[in-house]
Amino acid sequence: MSASLRARLGRVAIAAGLVASTILPAAGAVRAADPVVLRVGTTQDLDSTNPWQTYLVVGYEVFQLTYNLLTEFDKDAKPAPGFAESWDRAPDKVTFHIRQGMKWSDGQTADSADVCYTWGLAMAAIKDDTNVGAGYLDPNIKDAGVTKVECPDANTFIAYTTDQSDRIYQVYVPILPKHIFGKDDYKKIADEKFNAPLVGTGPYILKEWKTGQFTRFVRNPNYWGTQGLADEVEIHFYKTSDTMVQALKANELDYAHGVNPDQFNQLKTDPAYGTTVGKANGWTQLAFNTYGTGTGKTIKGGGPSTTALKDTAFRDALGYAVDKKTLVDRVLGGYGDVGTTNVPPVLKDWHVEPDKPRTFDIEKAKSLLDAAGYKLDANGKRLDKDNKPIKLRLDMPDSDENYPKAAQFIKEWYGQLGIDVTTQVMTSAALGTLILPPPDAQAKYDIELWGWAGNPDPNALLQIFRCDAIGGTSDSQYCNKDFDALYDEQLKESGDTRKATLAKIQNLIYDEAPYDILFYDSNLDVWRTDKFAGWQNMPSDGTPMFTYGTLDYTLLTDAKAQPSAAPSAAPGAASGEPSAAASSAPSTTGGNTSSSGTNTILIVVVALLVVLAIAAVLLMNRRRTGRIEEE
Amino acid sequence: MSGRYLGRKFTQALVTIVAIVILMFLMFRLMPGSPDRALGRNPNLTPEVIAAARARWGLDKPLIPDQLVAYITSTATGDLGYSIFYRGQPVTDVVGQSVGPTVLLVGLGEIVAIVIGLLIGAYAGWRRGGVVDRIGNGASLVLYSMPYFVIGMPLIIIFAAGLHWFPTSGMISPAAESGPFSGYLIDLGRHLVLPLTAVSLGLLGAYSILMRAAIIETRAEDYVTTARAKGLTESRILRAHAFPNALLPMVTLIAINLGYVIAGAITAEIVFNWPGLGTLTIEALNARDYPVLQGIFLLVAVSVVLANFMADIVYGFLDPRVRV
8 A cells, every 4th residue: 555545544534533523422412401302113104194184093192192182081091181171961962161271382272162163074074974084083973973062152062962872082083273274174174284383282282293204292381281291202203113122222212112022022121121011902803705695695706715704604613723822922922812702802891702712623623614514525625515625815914924924823724624725915905905895896805814903982893894894894795784783782872781782792793703803912012211200001901102192191200300229119100010011110321221232242243253254255265266266 | 429329318218218107107006906995994984985085086087098198297297296195295295305315325325335346346356366355355245245234233233222323213313403504414424324334335345346357357458468568556557547447337337326326225224214215115105105106216217217328428428439
């Protein structure tokens, strides 16, 4: 190397050092005046800040931080004061008393006119027999049986309904500021951009949205409830949970929503993190294509590949061939519950276990199939009643890594019955179209492996089995007039009467088996314990965040203010839930986690060894070829 | 360079772009699945809402000619429509936001990779069998065959999660976003280091391997022997004679790669949560966001065609034989 080159390299090195010195030390340097920021991560990307347009959980989190519902949820997910401070129930109406002196974040008065405006949007859409925007929010009001709303004075809002259920208090419709959106009707509001900064009555107001990166919220000084410790809240969007977990470890996040079981297992033994297994309000199912059941209709060139799928006895027998415990253990890493009926157990008031549960028993499944007339041929393949070998097509979306894993088990178990299964993974868009009957598509599938997530009320997860859901949300093409009648009946009932009807419904669907619900999923959430304390699961079997309401955002306390001498009993943390972290003690290391450090070193050493090995092989190879070339 | 040569190349580029526009429209619609079925699984959704959504997005009209004609006329006027996933945002905005981050990351990555790759390749080829050749070529081969996420994940684990030198992911901290410009630049720089390293390392191998081969070839050329006979130093022969001549085949590779700068480095962007076109492409694909996909592919196609057009012109200057 020439002297001049060396000098040049030296200059480059100095320049690089200068750049590095400006870039590097900024890490972790916190000035006294810096705001306290709560940083939350999720693997969903926000689709819209317009509450009427979002389809995603993260979208709900964003609008629930900014706006209030008429009635919110307390930590047990029961109705709690929100935009309305209290309410009285009469046989034909509910009178809500709106908070006195409440202000929007821009200082304007918030009163019943805002409620009448917002609920009025949904009422107008219901009257026109359509929905507002994406159609997620307004059905809440329809389901509550609201026929009319009125605002006799600034602090009173009356909703007329004879429905005595709790649905009127579970309406996920954020109250919007009339002085900002008042000119919009229900069609126009769906097109509104809801550009940040927004104006709300919630604890934290959306200040900024960087598409695909993060949203930033600032404290609402006019918030009527307890002011949270955090001055700002950020929700960051990640493409993979790997990156999200690394960000949590590097102290760039305080909370990570939806990690995978491996990551969860690694973090749960580390005292620097709190963890929880939150029960999800939803399930993963096998939906059998029963097209034609009850109606006798067929689709030319489409529909199920065998008539056996329309036979309850056949579907019932298949139910004995699925070992759900194994699925929970092997697919979900143990974090989930065995699936039974179509009202998830998380809806404690309504869920029942089936009267005649099926237990895993391959031999029983075989004998039931034999008894139902599905015999084996000479090659050991199961024949349907047209004497055709039954070959089932199982299709699933690519949106969840657990689906293909579960499908492999199903394939194996059905195979033992002499039923071949071919599996196919496709995008949600493709599968969502494939399962549609004419005129949209040919419903050309046998089994769909997918899942659903529901509302605080079971209605949403029931209506997918209605006859009129075929062509819409139905993915089993199931039609049963008895079910429809029971559905309508429970809609009018409440309390124990409704529970009795819902028990009939759950048993009916379980026995008829258009679905085989494999498991109820769970949300695995992890948080750091060195900055914030007081994390609580809401409800007690849920998660602190991305749940009903946003109460936890305002209940967090300063972890550093806690006595660090009592590591095993951090007061106020995770409230001793069995599913929550064993210890939520504040970490004294303040960012550097020792046990994850050991892992890092291990990984680095292994990686270095691999690279060295490859380099050595290549080097030897080169020497040999070099020698050959020289010869 | 003759005007005819230039004109012919220009026409070729233009025809290619028009063909791409039409093909793209048809291709995306051949994919199974429709956006109105991709938008989440809403158990409350009524057929009326689905129909209204289809009408809103123009999916209720026949594909040919209605949708095609509407697409071509609006594309010609620069209107790329509205995103389906990011409901209501114009495609030009959605795509526009992602172009900057990608050009910054992959563009810089290309430049770093080109400079370092060519230098290593040239030196390795010149001193074939030497230490630089053995280590450089071995490393190039390893890096060339490694996807970005394999390079990226260890970088994150060591330098971000382990040593806390750099942030793990993203492009900018929310706090820096609203702070002073100097703070913004420093924050951006800190976020850029790891993804830039991953992208540069990933790209470097191809340049170094090709350059090494080209130099080895030129080393045997007569003019190199002549230069040596004239008594020039080895380093001067390399710099003044071998290197410029070996650069010729590089032009094509560089031009094509520069065209793909826009396409981004999808896996690198995803690992580092970089808000570029690569991540946007994946998101738009999953949501069957036709307008955004079309916008991205149009941009990529045009930039690749333009880069090739530029390569043709540069080649015309460098090598008189092609100007026929």
